[in-house]
Amino acid sequence: MALQITETQGMFSVYGILNSANANNLNRHMQRFINPSNPVILNLEKLKSIDSSAAIVLKQMYQKAMRESSILSIIGTTNDAILPVLKETKTSFILSDDRI
Numbered sequence: 001m002a003l004q005i006t007e008t009q010g011m012f013s014v015y016g017i018l019n020s021a022n023a024n025n026l027n028r029h030m031q032r033f034i035n036p037s038n039p040v041i042l043n044l045e046k047l048k049s050i051d052s053s054a055a056i057v058l059k060q061m062y063q064k065a066m067r068e069s070s071i072l073s074i075i076g077t078t079n080d081a082i083l084p085v086l087k088e089t090k091t092s093f094i095l096s097d098d099r100i
Contacts, residue, residue, distance in 0.1 A: 002016055002022075003015070003016040003017065003018060003022045003025070003026065004016055005026065005029060010038070010039060010040060010041060011041040011043055012030065012033070012040065012041065012042050012043065013043040013045070013046055014026065014042065014043065014044055014046065014047055015046045015047070015048075016047065016048060017047070017048050017049050017050075018044075018047055018049070018050045018051070018054040018058075018082075019049075019050070019051040019053065019054050020051055020053035020054060022054075023053060023054035023057035023058070024057060026054075026057070027057050027060070027061050030042065030061060031061075031064075034061075034064075034065050034068075034070045034072055035068070035070055036068060036069045036070050036071075038070075038071075039071035039072075039073070040065075040070070040071065040072050040073070041073045041074075041075065042072065042073070042074045042075070043075050043076070044074060044075065044076030044079055044082055044095075045075060045076050045078060045079050046079075047076070047079060047081060047082050048081055049081050049082065049085075050081075050082045050085050050086070051085065052085060052088065052089045055085050055086055055089040055091045056089060056091065058074065058091060058094055059089075059091040059094055062074060062094040073096040074094050074095055074096055075095065075096050076095055077095050077096075077097070
């Protein structure tokens with residue numbers, strides 16, 4: 001399944017499988033929108049799966065946003081398809097505790 005990204009009022013929802021083949025595409029796409037004057041929500045609730053490479057890319061995206069004082073909220077704490085990989089790669093800290 002191809003990766004699909006939809007946007008509604010600043011919330012970007014990601015569908016499909018996020019892996020090493022497409023994670024950098026997501027990163028490049030999101031970098032166009034993440035800046036200090038534009039709060040962004042990245043919704044991972046609908047992802048079918050994620051691999052460790054993609055988890056690292058998400059961590060790097062999150063850390064870059066923090067360094068640049070940008071607001072990037074990543075939601076997905078209820079998606080059981082991605083949580084094991086995020087915990088295994090020690091990247092689950094990027095997930096926001098808030099539910100939108």
